[in-house]
Amino acid sequence: MRPFTDMTRAAQLPQRSVIPVNTIGRLSLYRRLLSDQLATGARQVFSHQLAALAVTTAPQVRRDLMTIGFSGSPRRGYAIADLVTAIDDVLVRSVETAVALVGVGNLGRPVLAYYANRQPIRFAAAFDRAPEKTGRVLHGCRCYASDQMTEVVAREQIHVGVIAVPAAEAQAVCDQLVLAGVKGILNFAPVRLRVPAGLHVENVDLMMALDRVAYFAHEHR
């Protein structure tokens, strides 16, 4: 009976363990593509159709959906509405995520505008060291002085920090956010941040992105 028990355990494991970051990324993409499909009136989708929309392969789509324990029918494909719900559960999109923005400047303001009103993300607070910004409300988000961070992060139960300050200030802001209790960082500053083990940092590096395109465009020329 031992091998059977082990197989059962292995089959249950993916739903309980942490899902790899690239899989989470693709699930985020699938979710948006599936919502668009729902809006056009579609009800079922095959893995090869979703793969075409996501510019990936059908086996990759099937592996990703198996990872979250979702299965389709070989003849009818996946039920789109159920799949969206299943992905929402995994991505913590069924509960509100409270986010803090640090840096309400040329980079922070458009970032706030982009994310405003995209449920279930709620920008619960913004911080800036410029005193004239304190007390202002931008896209429904109140701006506080930087020294109120610990208090506001705790009160608003903020778990994610978004850093949009200049490179030279980013590490100090990151340390302050981590001390205040955030569990994940989205970093727009063009540097890399040192954080405690296990805490996730996602870098959106716009200079790197353009450098990479320019290099490959030149190679392709």
Add this chain to the structure above:
Amino acid sequence: MRPFTDMTRAAQLPQRSVIPVNTIGRLSLYRRLLSDQLATGARQVFSHQLAALAVTTAPQVRRDLMTIGFSGSPRRGYAIADLVTAIDDVLVRSVETAVALVGVGNLGRPVLAYYANRQPIRFAAAFDRAPEKTGRVLHGCRCYASDQMTEVVAREQIHVGVIAVPAAEAQAVCDQLVLAGVKGILNFAPVRLRVPAGLHVENVDLMMALDRVAYFAHEHR
């Protein structure tokens, strides 16, 4: 003599072949970190110092710099100014890259502001289907009507296209840019694009980035 010849060929290969996209990304980061170091008066850097700044490992730094054929001294480390020049040569930062932006809206305008005046990138043209934007100059970049794309891309020798239009329009804009002759695409639209083989697409997916942070913040809680 055969093995020796093969080794020589292998040793020369990395400089001539296409460098992997992740290596290009790290070189872009190293370059910025090294420029900051130069500005503080530093002249030499050891691999472990650069690794600490880039939040990576010293062997990774040494591998990356070997890939571009740059070597340091075990006792003095790497000469920073020479290393910046060497990376600039690889990243095509020694020559100007002409870029076109498509979509001068809530997303495109801050993108243009962010990249404005960052040499050697030059936003040579912007395109928008709104007629009232045609002829305007934003951050030094002239806005054209979308149907002028083929003519302007050829005239300005534009090799990179930046897409900042809504999801539903992104594929059509991409097809138009590829037809006009661009060799690389930086895509801010929250979809995936189909392009001819070999043409590089870099996706900056802000929803995916925040979904990933929210997921891992929840796991870490």
